[in-house]
Amino acid sequence: MFYAVLAVALLVLFGMYAFWRAGRLDRLHVRLETARAGLDAALVRRAAVALELAASRLLDPATSLLLATAAHEARTADNERREFAESDLSRALRAVVDQPGFRPGLGDRADALLDELETAAQKVAFARRFFNDAVATIRTARRRMMARALPLAGRAQLPEFFEIDDVPPAL
Amino acid sequence: MRIGIVCPYTWNVPGGVQQHISDLAEALITSGHEVSVITPADEDALLPHFAVSAGRAVPVPYNGSVARLSFGFLSASRVRRWIREGGFDVLHVHEPAAPSLGVLACWAADGPIVATFHASYEKSRVVAVTVPILQTALEKINARIAVSEAARKTLVEQFGGDAVLIPNGVATERYAMAEPLPGWPGRGDGGQARPGGGTLGFLGRMDEPRKGLQVLLRAFETLGRERPGLRLLLAGPGDADEILAKVSPELRDRVVFLGLVSDQDKVRAYHSVDVFVAPNLGGESFGIVLAEAMAAGAPILASDIEAFRRVLQDGRAGELFPVGDAGALARAAADLLDDPARRKQLSAEARAAVRAYDWSTVARDVVRVYETVLAERIGVVESSLGA
Numbered sequence: 001m002f003y004a005v006l007a008v009a010l011l012v013l014f015g016m017y018a019f020w021r022a023g024r025l026d027r028l029h030v031r032l033e034t035a036r037a038g039l040d041a042a043l044v045r046r047a048a049v050a051l052e053l054a055a056s057r058l059l060d061p062a063t064s065l066l067l068a069t070a071a072h073e074a075r076t077a078d079n080e081r082r083e084f085a086e087s088d089l090s091r092a093l094r095a096v097v098d099q100p101g102f103r104p105g106l107g108d109r110a111d112a113l114l115d116e117l118e119t120a121a122q123k124v125a126f127a128r129r130f131f132n133d134a135v136a137t138i139r140t141a142r143r144r145m146m147a148r149a150l151p152l153a154g155r156a157q158l159p160e161f162f163e164i165d166d167v168p169p170a171l
Numbered sequence: 172m173r174i175g176i177v178c179p180y181t182w183n184v185p186g187g188v189q190q191h192i193s194d195l196a197e198a199l200i201t202s203g204h205e206v207s208v209i210t211p212a213d214e215d216a217l218l219p220h221f222a223v224s225a226g227r228a229v230p231v232p233y234n235g236s237v238a239r240l241s242f243g244f245l246s247a248s249r250v251r252r253w254i255r256e257g258g259f260d261v262l263h264v265h266e267p268a269a270p271s272l273g274v275l276a277c278w279a280a281d282g283p284i285v286a287t288f289h290a291s292y293e294k295s296r297v298v299a300v301t302v303p304i305l306q307t308a309l310e311k312i313n314a315r316i317a318v319s320e321a322a323r324k325t326l327v328e329q330f331g332g333d334a335v336l337i338p339n340g341v342a343t344e345r346y347a348m349a350e351p352l353p354g355w356p357g358r359g360d361g362g363q364a365r366p367g368g369g370t371l372g373f374l375g376r377m378d379e380p381r382k383g384l385q386v387l388l389r390a391f392e393t394l395g396r397e398r399p400g401l402r403l404l405l406a407g408p409g410d411a412d413e414i415l416a417k418v419s420p421e422l423r424d425r426v427v428f429l430g431l432v433s434d435q436d437k438v439r440a441y442h443s444v445d446v447f448v449a450p451n452l453g454g455e456s457f458g459i460v461l462a463e464a465m466a467a468g469a470p471i472l473a474s475d476i477e478a479f480r481r482v483l484q485d486g487r488a489g490e491l492f493p494v495g496d497a498g499a500l501a502r503a504a505a506d507l508l509d510d511p512a513r514r515k516q517l518s519a520e521a522r523a524a525v526r527a528y529d530w531s532t533v534a535r536d537v538v539r540v541y542e543t544v545l546a547e548r549i550g551v552v553e554s555s556l557g558a
Contacts, residue, residue: 028310034283035313038543119539126335127543130314133332137310140331 028138032159035131039162042127043086046120047075050093053117058110063096086124087165093121097169114171121168128166135159172541174199175259175551177250178210179271181228181239182218187339188265188289191318194342196221198534209253209272211241225249225272233270240271251279251553259551261285261541267312268305268329277308282551283544285537286312288334291321302330313544316537337537340530341459346438346466347522352429355404355443368400369508372444372469374437374460375451377409383450383474384409388417389497390450394504395422401508406432406440441467445514446507449473452495458482462528465489465521470514472503488524489517 053059054068070085070092077085096102103114138159178192189210196206196219206221211228218224225246228239250272254262261283267273268288277284286309315334317323323334355370371391375382384405391403405414406429415423432440441447447469449461458478464471465482471489473479483489490507492499507514526532 024307024310031310031313034544042543122536123539123543126314126540129333129335130543133315133334134313136332 025138025141028134028141032131032134032138035127035134039124039127039131042120042123044075046117046124047071047089049113049117049120050089051075053110053113056110056113058106058113059096066092067096083162083164090121090124090165090167093117094167094169097171103171118168118171121166121171125166125168128162128164132161132163135161172261172538172545173205173257173259174207174541175254175257175262175276176206176208177262177264177272177276178208178222179240179266179269179273180211181216182210182212182222182224183216184239191287191289191339192265193219194340194530195534195537198340198530199538202531202534202538204538207253207257207259209250209276211239211246211272223253225253228271238269240269242270242275246272247275247279250275254280254551255553257551261545262551263287263537263541264312266290267308268301274305274308277311279554280551281311281554282549283314283541284312284551285314285316285540285544287316287318287337288322288326289318291319291325305330314540316540335540337533337540338528339459340533341462341466341525341528343466343522343525343529346441346463347468349435349438349442349467351443352436352439368398368402369445370402370404370443371504372404372406372440372447372464373450374406374440374447374464375449376407377405377414381452382407383452383495384414385417386450386452386474386495386497386500387448388414390501390504391422391426392419393498394501395419395425397505398508401425402427404440404444405429406437437463438467441469444469446504447471448500448504449479450495450500451476451479461489462525465525468518468522470507470517471521472500472507474500482524482528483521484524488520 048071050067050071054064054071059067070089074082074085074089106114142158176192176196178189180186180188182189192208192210196208199206200221208222209225210218210222211226212218212222212224213227216224225241226249228241230237230239233240254276262276262280262285264273264276264284264286266289267277267286273286309330315326315332316337317326317334318337318339320336323336326332326334371387371394373384373387375384377384387403391401395401395403403426405426408431411428411430414428415426418426429436429440441464447464449458449464449471451458451474453476461471461473461479461482465488471483473483473489473491474494475491476494479489480486480491483491490503492503507517
């Protein structure tokens with residue numbers, strides 16, 4: 001009798017623990033999806049600002065072409081190519097902005113657009129950190145025994161880090 | 172944006188975190204945001220209009236010293252009510268790993284949570300015990316900010332993951348104006364030439380070799396002899412007798428020690444010198460002292476370490492000399508002391524350059540973090556469960 005009660009008690013405790021773990025993983029996945037949405041929004045916005053700058057007639061045609069191409073590539077890349085394309089956009093933006101005398105050469109007509117670009121580029125760097133931070137937390141949690149032994153995380157795949165060169169241009 | 176900020180330490184006891192939160196809150200309010208800060212505070216404490224008290228903090232031993240923290244059911248329920256009634260778009264928790272209001276707020280809230288980590292320390296055994304307890308709170312944080320590279324390293328080593336770096340700001344307007352200390356002529360308007368006279372200033376730990384005071388003292392051995400009126404003004408903790416022993420006897424009466432100074436006297440000291448010298452040998456990540464001196468408009472002569480080069484814009488906002496080179500320091504200081512126009516120009520350039528480190532810039536970056544986590548605009552609500 002005693003052992004039966006003990007077994008039931010252990011089973012209940014174990015069940016509660018598993019329930020709690022599942023809730024935690026669920027919360028972590030919500031955080032991950034929020035971070036993913038934030039990162040996606042930041043990347044799309046940066047590409048949009050780069051395109052607008054390219055179309056603004058403020059730049060010379062070669063620079064415009066370079067920016068427009070990089071921004072278009074970044075916006076249309078599939079999942080496999082996206083990290084490369086976004087890194088390329090970062091590098092293109094730096095190559096454009098870091099030209100000697102870039103900002104003085106534009107005068108103050110471009111100020112609003114360049115401020116927007118600076119904001120967008122920094123937000124990409126921020127959002128990527130927060131996203132990778134969420135990925136790291138989930139990967140650690142999922143790697144633990146319990147989560148592996150019990151299929152608590154459902155069929156969600158182990159999330160991948162988003163690795164790009166996101167160093168913003170020096171505006 | 173409605174921002175709820177959680178301060179873990181007693182408001183009426185001065186500290187770096189409290190100062191940070193106060194400066195940040197003011198900068199956020201100036202740029203048009205609504206801010207409410209919840210903080211432990213003594214009953215008779217005078218709080219700024221944006222702060223509310225979560226009750227008295229209790230002195231407890233924590234992390235090797237006695238800290239004044241808020242914990243327990245009463246604090247928890249006050250935080251819970253503040254969150255429920257606040258209607259915040261984003262919750263900004265400071266030092267969430269401290270056993271105080273920060274961790275309580277993380278438990279009590281759902282929604283966009285940003286956390287700033289201030290402390291940096293070596294990995295201790297205590298952390299291994301606390302991480303499982305903190306886990307739930309820390310995992311709810313959407314965005315993590317570290318105020319220094321050291322704080323970021325600490326956080327990564329302890330809890331894994333990553334954080335963005337947003338350094339502390341400088342409240343530049345607090346340094347802009349001040350009377351020179353009594354007995355010191357000060358720079359006046361860019362400083363008039365006083366043949367053979369003038370003042371060189373230093374601020375920092377005197378017994379810490381990396382702050383480079385010994386380099387300045389070596390330079391003073393030659394400079395002091397060439398210029399019979401030149402004085403050295405030293406501020407910061409350290410043993411005066413020990414330092415004086417390194418100075419030739421005939422020069423000693425022109426070396427003045429202020430010791431550890433109050434914030435007010437520190438500002439006045441910056442305004443008392445003709446040239447502010449930062450002879451550091453390295454190990455600085457930013458150089459807050461340099462930024463303060465710049466905000467005070469002091470002409471600056473600094474060693475050419477990477478952090479200073481960056482803050483001084485490659486020498487535009489202050490002269491640079493080779494690290495540890497007392498001879499070069501003496502020559503550059505002499506040139507500056509003889510050239511009031513150059514000093515005036517450096518002073519203006521420094522005031523302009525330091526704006527990049529003003530709290531308004533920090534607040535702008537922090538708002539960008541808020542906006543990044545606000546993608547879905549749900550706002551902060553009271554957590555339905557305990558966690």
